[in-house]
Each structure stands twice: as structure tokens, then as C-alpha cells.
Amino acid sequence: MTVSLNTGLVGGGTVGGGPGTSGPGSSGLPAIGDWTSFETLRALQEERIAPMVRHARNSPFYEKRLEPGQSLATVGLTQKRDLRDSYPFGMLGVPRERLATYHESSGSTGNPTPAYFTEAEWTDLADRFIRKSVPIGPEDTLLVRIPYGLVLAGHMAHWAAMRSGATVVPGDCRSLAVPYSRVVRLLRDLDVTLTWSTPSESLIWVAAARAAGYDGSFPALRALYVAGEPTSSARRRRIEEILSAPVIEEYGCTEVGPLASDCPQGRMHFWADRVLPEIYNPATGDIAAEGTGQLVITPLYREAMPLLRYNLEDVVDLQYEDCPCGWKLPTVQVLGRLGQGYTVGGRRLGQIQVEEHVYRLPADHGVLFWRARAEQDRLVVQIEVPGETGGEASASLAASIEAELGVRCAVSAVPEGTLVPSRLLAQRLDAMKPRKLFGPDEDWEHAILRG
Structure with a gap:
């Protein structure tokens, strides 16, 4: 059984220069500004849902689970254990020869949680990653201080920044070749303007710089992109105060890629034009379009590994509410993982x-x-x-x-x-x-x- 997604994704060209751009050679997918209200955003989502459900039946997992013509409203949750049980290619929705990369989430027990992407999907990943309130450009030097290995985040930032014309410094935080003393040198000597790391990393750089006899500042920095762990508003303000640069918080996962980022007003917006979010209440089994509960996602353009109502198990607050930034995307607050604490x-x-x-x-x-x-x-x-x-x-x-x-x-x-x-x-x-x-x-x- 073969269903064409006809996504319009392309594998070449360059990504547009900032939030909402969809210039020549960009992914061809929706860009911020292509819709003017939450109603038109919902229409965009509705247009993609049925094709994605049909495409999902190309994978062995969903072929057994879905009936022909089934609607998303009747689809049960896909759990992380389903991905682990389907390791390595039970979720594959395209011929194996179309795959460009294979990844696994960190911290898995037993079978890993796999993720794979086509070349066309890599253009979409880059397109979403560069949606920044402080965008990446050719004048920038980006230090990537996120694990490479099998994790998606480091490779994604590296590739997206290169396609934006920036200089990339691959400072993999799991490499013996890049200890903290070297990170401090790179930040200072290369006039690094942007960093991609966990929030904890940025404070360790300050301590490492002070241990080396510096004042702990990096004057060329104009923004820090952070992800990979929850951070409080107080810690965020403290990092900004110490390093004199804004902290741009990101949210995503290896299985899908970027899901949300901060707007110029400092509020995190969910990329609901690319990924449909829903809120699951485990106590009642209800699924709603917004509210507080576990985040459930359906990527609207996922080729290699289609996912329907995938439960990330992160507790979030999601609201379709207006923001002065004008992006017309829901706001999201990540509240933590169920059972933590x-x-x-x-x-x-x-x-x-x-x-x-x-x-x-x-x-x-x-x-x-x-x-x-x-x-x-x-x-x-x-x-x-x-x-x-x-x-x-x-x-x-x-x-x-x-x-x-x-x-x-x-x-x-x-x-x-x-x-x-x-x-x-x-x-x-x-x-x-x-x-x-x-x-x-x-x-x-x-x-x-x-x-």
C-alpha cells in the first residue's frame, strides 16, 4: 500500500532568513504570516490531518492499528513504548532507501526510542529550527554545545545554521576533545555570537571562565538558544543578567524535532502549523484542543515516521490566545514530566x-x-x-x-x-x-x- 503525501518538501536550496520567511528555496511549507487568525490556522491543520492518517497506514505499526478511512478523532494514543516495541523500523512510513538519517532518544531503557528522517524532512527541521525571535544569519558564529551522536538536536542545529549562512562550531558536549576550558577559549577567541545548549551549560561556562581567570563574560554573545531541560523564569533571568544576552528557550523532541520557541515578547509558541497539538487528561481519557494536561502531538508533514496522537507525557499548558507578537500560534508552558518530583x-x-x-x-x-x-x-x-x-x-x-x-x-x-x-x-x-x-x-x- 502506497499513499503519496504530496507535501511539497524539497531537499535543496536555502532556508529563509528569519521568523515567518518562506523565500526562494525554502521548504515550501507554511510560514508564519501565511495565516491571519486561529480559524485559518485550524483550516490549515484540517487540510493536513486526513492525508497524514492515510499515510500512517504505510507503516507496519499503523497498518495493523488503523482501518481504511479512519478519522484522527477515533485514533487511540501512540505511546513511547509503542516506538520502543517497534524498534528499529516498525514505524517506517517510506521505503528504507529514502531515509537520510537515523536517531535515537537519549536515556532509553531496554529497546531505544528510534527516529528517522528523509532528506526532504531535514529541510523542514531546519525551517522550524531557525524560527527564532533572534534569528540566525551569515554574520553569526554558532557554538553547538548539545550532544551529537545519535541525538537529533546537535545535528539539526548544525545543519540549519549552515543553511542560514552562519559559521558553526561543533562543540559536542560529549566529546573529550572539547572540555570546558576549550569551550571558554572558543567562546572568547572566535567571538561566538549564538550558542545552542542546555541552560545548565551556560552557567558552567561562567564558572569555567572564572576558574581560568576571566570575568565570566563573553562580550560577542547576542543570544543563547537553550533546550533539553526545564528552566525556571528566575534562572533564565539570572543567565541573561550574567551574560548580558537574551535566553531563547526551545522545546522539541528527537522523534519530531522543534515543537516551540520564544517569540519577541518572550512567550513560547507551539508550531501548530507543522504539528497538531492536543491535551490529554489521563484521569478521564478526554482529549481537548487546549488546556492543561499531557501533550499529544500529530506531526502534519512527517514522512519517514508518521505519528498519530503521540503522547510525549510532558505536562503542558496550551492556549490559543492572542499575543502582541502577532504570530497567531498557541502559547505553551512546559510544566514538567508526569511523576517527576x-x-x-x-x-x-x-x-x-x-x-x-x-x-x-x-x-x-x-x-x-x-x-x-x-x-x-x-x-x-x-x-x-x-x-x-x-x-x-x-x-x-x-x-x-x-x-x-x-x-x-x-x-x-x-x-x-x-x-x-x-x-x-x-x-x-x-x-x-x-x-x-x-x-x-x-x-x-x-x-x-x-x-
Whole structure:
């Protein structure tokens, strides 16, 4: 059985220069500005849904699951375990020879979660990645400090930036060839203007620069693109304050690619012209167009691996509401993953809740890193304080957490270099990611995640 998607994707040419552009040689897919209201956006989505459902039946997984002519409204959820159970090519929707790349999500247990893309889909990936409130251009130098390997994100940013004319520095954060001491040198010597990393990475660069005798600033930076972990508004503001550049938050997944990014007004918008979002309530089984619940997605132009109502299991708040930016796309807030967090004194706490209070501390306390342990009846927190204000910072943080989160809290200050050891920043080590929130029986003395 073969169904042509007739997507209009192309494999060559160049991607347009900024948000909403669809100039010569671009993907030919919808661009911001091609629709003028949520009603016309919905019409665009409706036009693509039926062809995608038909195309999905090309894959072994959906061929068994779908009836001819079935509508999306009657399709059950596709779960991550379905992708793992279909490893490696049970989700394949095109002939194998059409594939351009194969990827896997990080952190899988048992069978990995596979993802594969055609050459045409790579143009779409680049097209979505360059939708930035601070766009990529030929004058830019982009440091890619995201894993390459089998993960999509590093390769995608690399390719998209090249097609935008930028100079790419492939600083894979899982390579022994690019330790933090070298990252600091590259940022300074190459006048890097844009970076692509996790939020945690940017704070480690500051610490590594200071350990090397610099002031921790990188004057050429004009924006930091961040993704890969949730970040609180307070941490985002702190990064912007330290590095004097806006933080542009991204949201996506290896299976589909970019899903959302910040607009010029600082609100994250979902790329609903390329991927249909829905909200699933696991308690009732209901699926709605907007609201708060688990994010379910149906990519509208996915060739190699069609996905129908794929449950990412991320809890989000999605709203079709007007924004001064004029993009006419739903706003999305990523609230975390179902089941994450710990119970303290009868209250469920997640990392973002604690982090928000840590980075509300005045900047002159110099707190970059922290960790916390959730005990049965209290939260125990440590913060790195480089100066003489450890007692003041600790007392302030404890009072803030107890007042707003409603849990007992014990905070202590530790010297700079305790949680992220300075000696490690100068060594030839691969990726370091500080872990912050721990359970009552976990060892927080080993808070640096490697690789």
C-alpha cells in the first residue's frame, strides 16, 4: 500500500532568513504570516490531518492499528513504548532507501526510542529550527554545545545554521576533545555570537571562565538558544543578567524535532502549523484542543515516521490566545514530566519550584549552583556562595521556600567549587550536568552527571 503525501518538501536550496520567511528555496511549507487568525490556522491543520492518517497506514505499526478511512478523532494514543516495541523500523512510513538519517532518544531503557528522517524532512527541521525571535544569519558564529551522536538536536542545529549562512562550531558536549576550558577559549577567541545548549551549560561556562581567570563574560554573545531541560523564569533571568544576552528557550523532541520557541515578547509558541497539538487528561481519557494536561502531538508533514496522537507525557499548558507578537500560534508552558518530583511534608515538589526560589536570591550573592534533598518532613538545600554572604543567602532562601512552598527547609551555604568542583572545569572531561533535586535515600555527594 502506497499513499503519496504530496507535501511539497524539497531537499535543496536555502532556508529563509528569519521568523515567518518562506523565500526562494525554502521548504515550501507554511510560514508564519501565511495565516491571519486561529480559524485559518485550524483550516490549515484540517487540510493536513486526513492525508497524514492515510499515510500512517504505510507503516507496519499503523497498518495493523488503523482501518481504511479512519478519522484522527477515533485514533487511540501512540505511546513511547509503542516506538520502543517497534524498534528499529516498525514505524517506517517510506521505503528504507529514502531515509537520510537515523536517531535515537537519549536515556532509553531496554529497546531505544528510534527516529528517522528523509532528506526532504531535514529541510523542514531546519525551517522550524531557525524560527527564532533572534534569528540566525551569515554574520553569526554558532557554538553547538548539545550532544551529537545519535541525538537529533546537535545535528539539526548544525545543519540549519549552515543553511542560514552562519559559521558553526561543533562543540559536542560529549566529546573529550572539547572540555570546558576549550569551550571558554572558543567562546572568547572566535567571538561566538549564538550558542545552542542546555541552560545548565551556560552557567558552567561562567564558572569555567572564572576558574581560568576571566570575568565570566563573553562580550560577542547576542543570544543563547537553550533546550533539553526545564528552566525556571528566575534562572533564565539570572543567565541573561550574567551574560548580558537574551535566553531563547526551545522545546522539541528527537522523534519530531522543534515543537516551540520564544517569540519577541518572550512567550513560547507551539508550531501548530507543522504539528497538531492536543491535551490529554489521563484521569478521564478526554482529549481537548487546549488546556492543561499531557501533550499529544500529530506531526502534519512527517514522512519517514508518521505519528498519530503521540503522547510525549510532558505536562503542558496550551492556549490559543492572542499575543502582541502577532504570530497567531498557541502559547505553551512546559510544566514538567508526569511523576517527576518528590513528596515533602505531604506536598509534591519539583525541581522548577525549588529553582525559582534559588535564583530569586539577589545576584550579588553569586549563586550559580545548588542541590536539594527531599526528606520525608523537610527539604535540605545547599547553595554555592563565593563571598561572605552565605548566612544571609541561606536564611533568605529558607524563608522564601517555607513561606511559598509550605515545607520545612534547611539551607546551608558551601564554598564556591564545592558542587561543581573548579578542578574539573580545567580538566579534559566530557559533559558535566549538575543534578539538583534528590530523594531521601539518594547520594547527593555525587551530584555531577557525566556523559
